Every structure is written in C-alpha cells, then in structure tokens.
Amino acid sequence: MTAGTFGPAASLAADRQPYTPAWVYLLRCADGSLYAGWTNDLARRLHAHRTGAGGAKYTKSHGKEAVQLAYAEACPDKPAALRREAALKKLPKADKEALAADWAARSRLTVRMATPEDAADVVALYNWYVTHGTQTFQYEPSTGEEYRQNIAEVLEKAPFLVACTADGRLAGYACAHPWHTRRAFAWDVETTVYCAPDVVGQGTGRKLYTALLELLQRQGYYNAFALITRPNPQSDAFHRALGFTRYGVEKNSGYKFGRWLDLGYWACPLNPPADPPAPVRQQLGAEEIAEVLGRVNGV
Ligand SMILES: CC(C)(COP(=O)(O)OP(=O)(O)OC[C@H]1O[C@@H](n2cnc3c(N)ncnc32)[C@H](O)[C@@H]1OP(=O)(O)O)[C@@H](O)C(=O)NCCC(=O)NCCS
Missing domain, CATH: 3.40.630.30 (Gcn5-related N-acetyltransferase (GNAT))
Known part of the structure; x- marks a missing residue:
C-alpha cells in the first residue's frame, strides 16, 4: 500500500471544513444508463437516490433501488462541481463509460x-x-x-x-x-x-x-x-x-x-x-x- 495521507490539515472546530466540499458523480441506473449529478454529501445523496426520498426524478423512474455509483470526483467547491456536472452531462455516452471503467478499475x-x-x-x-x-x-x-x-x-x-x-x-x-x-x-x-x-x-x-x-x-x-x-x-x-x-x-x-x-x-x-x-x-x-x-x- 502507499502511505496514507488525508486531505486538509487539522483546524479548530469553528472553521472545520468537510473533507471534500463537493462531488460530481455518475450513477448507473437499472437500465444501464448513466446519470450525472453533484452533491456536497455523497453518502447522503446516494442514499436519497436509492430510496427515492429527495433523489432525482431521473433515477426514480429508472429503477432507483438498483442505482450504483459508477464514478466519483472530488471538486474544490460548489461552483466547480456545477461546472463539472454540466460538462459530464454533455459528454458522449462512450466517454462517460470510459470514465466509469477507469474509476471502477482504480477503486476496486x-x-x-x-x-x-x-x-x-x-x-x-x-x-x-x-x-x-x-x-x-x-x-x-x-x-x-x-x-x-x-x-x-x-x-x-x-x-x-x-x-x-x-x-x-x-x-x-x-x-x-x-x-x-x-x-x-x-x-x-x-x-x-x-x-x-x-x-x-x-x-x-x-x-x-x-x-x-x-x-x-x-x-x-x-x-x-x-x-x-x-x-x-x-x-x-x-x-x-x-x-x-x-x-x-x-x-x-x-x-x-x-x-x-x-x-x-x-x-x-x-x-x-x-x-x-x-x-x-x-x-x-x-x-x-x-x-x-x-x-x-x-x-
Ligand atoms: C460510518 C462508515 C464506516 C460507513 O461506511 P460507508 O462506506 O460510508 O457506508 P456504505 O457506503 O458501505 O453504506 C452501507 C449502508 O449504510 C447506510 N448509509 C451509509 N451512509 C449513509 C448516509 N449518509 N445516509 C443514510 N444511510 C447511509 C446505507 O443504508 C448503506 O446501504 P446501501 O449501500 O444499500 O445504500 C463511514 O461512513 C465512515 O467511516 N464514517 C466516518 C467515521 C465513522 O463515523 N466511523 C464509525 C465510528 S462509530
């Protein structure tokens, strides 16, 4: 294993930041399609997609229970995540699939x-x-x-x-x-x-x-x-x-x-x-x- 170091340095309680301020992600839906989104809390958002409680309309109508995380990328802040989400949404399906395949191989x-x-x-x-x-x-x-x-x-x-x-x-x-x-x-x-x-x-x-x-x-x-x-x-x-x-x-x-x-x-x-x-x-x-x-x- 490579030696582990994790994110921002320790700071006082008052100015503590989340480790990753924002994420963009791809979800694999039950019909194989890829949905692109952004969030400031990946775990909570994934759970919302799967349960339908606040998840996107798209995943609700494409087999929400079977939704799988297919790609995740940390972003420095919300504006950067929104820009990256817009770019991901515009990508041809083949490029999204390539991102997902690379992410799956790295994160296995x-x-x-x-x-x-x-x-x-x-x-x-x-x-x-x-x-x-x-x-x-x-x-x-x-x-x-x-x-x-x-x-x-x-x-x-x-x-x-x-x-x-x-x-x-x-x-x-x-x-x-x-x-x-x-x-x-x-x-x-x-x-x-x-x-x-x-x-x-x-x-x-x-x-x-x-x-x-x-x-x-x-x-x-x-x-x-x-x-x-x-x-x-x-x-x-x-x-x-x-x-x-x-x-x-x-x-x-x-x-x-x-x-x-x-x-x-x-x-x-x-x-x-x-x-x-x-x-x-x-x-x-x-x-x-x-x-x-x-x-x-x-x-
Ligand atoms: C708590 C912790 C160990 C959970 O591990 P994780 O890899 O994040 O959780 P998983 O993705 O495997 O989630 C498993 C299940 O937990 C539930 N869950 C996890 N995070 C959730 C969230 N934010 N909201 C709702 N449910 C959640 C879901 O039911 C999920 O099931 P699903 O995969 O079918 O959706 C991890 O988040 C962690 O290390 N947190 C910080 C340190 C910590 O709190 N450790 C525990 C000290 S007691």
Whole structure:
C-alpha cells in the first residue's frame, strides 16, 4: 500500500471544513444508463437516490433501488462541481463509460486481514478523525507503534480487516476488541469501523462489516456492540443497515471541539445464546477466512 495521507490539515472546530466540499458523480441506473449529478454529501445523496426520498426524478423512474455509483470526483467547491456536472452531462455516452471503467478499475476493493505492517496507513486514517472529527472522543493522535501492537493484539482473538483499492490506497478498516475483560463477557466484542474520508458512502464500510460480522459469528461470539458518538447520523444509518439496534444513549458523555456529545450504545446479535455456550474459537482456519473474504471480494 502507499502511505496514507488525508486531505486538509487539522483546524479548530469553528472553521472545520468537510473533507471534500463537493462531488460530481455518475450513477448507473437499472437500465444501464448513466446519470450525472453533484452533491456536497455523497453518502447522503446516494442514499436519497436509492430510496427515492429527495433523489432525482431521473433515477426514480429508472429503477432507483438498483442505482450504483459508477464514478466519483472530488471538486474544490460548489461552483466547480456545477461546472463539472454540466460538462459530464454533455459528454458522449462512450466517454462517460470510459470514465466509469477507469474509476471502477482504480477503486476496486480487496478486503483482507491486516498485518502489523499496515499500522502506518491505519493510524494515518484514524488520526484524521481524531484531529478533524467527533466520531472518536480521542483528542491526541495515536502512533504507528501503538497501532502495530493494536493490530497484533486484535488478531490474537478477532479479525482486523483492511480494505485496499487496486491502486494501493487504504480505503478503510474494521476490527473487534473484547467488550470487557471479565470472563462472563468472553462472548462479546466491540466493533470499530473507519473509512477514508474521501470514500465514505461508496460501499467500503458495508464490505468490511459484512466480512467482520460473519467472521465473528463463525468464531462463536454472541454479541457485537458499537459505541457511536452523537451526532453521527451516517454511522447510525450504517449500523442500522448492517443489523445493529440502538439500546441506549449516554447524555453529554464526552466533550470535544467545544461541545458536549452523547454516546449511543448499539448491539447486533451474532448467534442465538446456547446454554452453556461453547467457548469462542480464538482463530478460524485459513480456508474458512478465505471463503468469507472471497465472497465479499466477489471472487
Ligand atoms: C460510518 C462508515 C464506516 C460507513 O461506511 P460507508 O462506506 O460510508 O457506508 P456504505 O457506503 O458501505 O453504506 C452501507 C449502508 O449504510 C447506510 N448509509 C451509509 N451512509 C449513509 C448516509 N449518509 N445516509 C443514510 N444511510 C447511509 C446505507 O443504508 C448503506 O446501504 P446501501 O449501500 O444499500 O445504500 C463511514 O461512513 C465512515 O467511516 N464514517 C466516518 C467515521 C465513522 O463515523 N466511523 C464509525 C465510528 S462509530
């Protein structure tokens, strides 16, 4: 992988900017046609196209449920995105197809088990959220060495997955830690997922969590818990879509970037509880892992 660096430098809460101020995109509709649009929030816009709630008339009448992202390009601001959208709309179909084919080749994802050598990229991605966002309550960036140890420790008991693009970038990671240390909690894990800020909303998180939850389920874990700082509507929607339910909210649980934030508690049952429960398998066989990852990677 190429070493990860992400976007604008950290700044104060008051002047924090979104990672990507604007996007232009192409959507592949159910009938194969390509729709061009612009947005300042790609993930929310894609969801709107698919559900029809605020999506464009064109995608509504061309099989909205099957709409797939076919191309995404970051723009410096809204005027630039509007100009680029107008240019995309005018492109002959063959040129749009060429853009989509190139984008698909570059952004094709492979999900695999992490190794400690992935630590530098993983920590660069995570630290972007530490210094720019409230998705994590952590104030100070982590070090590569901490993440080398973290990856090695996680892999002793649970998966630590990375999703990499064909051109070698880290698109995201997901992992699971013990929920508590006492023995009665041995069947519970806390899951974590972070995608690079320029790929959110493009399916990376779904691939990672689909693989993570199936591997955890096969290991014999019973519950996956997730702690989601609030507000984080994207992560709320994501966890709900992947089978989690929110069962509690801790009010004013943390203070970061000049405001108090709540903490949402989410749970996803992985296996029906047996009595007595079989011990968790700390390691799955290589073949079993390859089977799950192969399915997610479409091979
Ligand atoms: C939360 C996060 C991991 C989700 O990953 P993602 O790659 O952006 O999400 P995906 O594109 O795979 O979306 C999967 C599903 O989640 C839901 N979803 C994701 N973003 C959404 C949004 N903005 N609005 C509504 N639903 C959304 C949709 O149901 C989507 O299903 P679909 O693909 O059928 O439309 C990612 O956005 C991220 O890293 N965010 C910043 C860091 C963070 O908040 N991490 C979690 C800490 S608890």
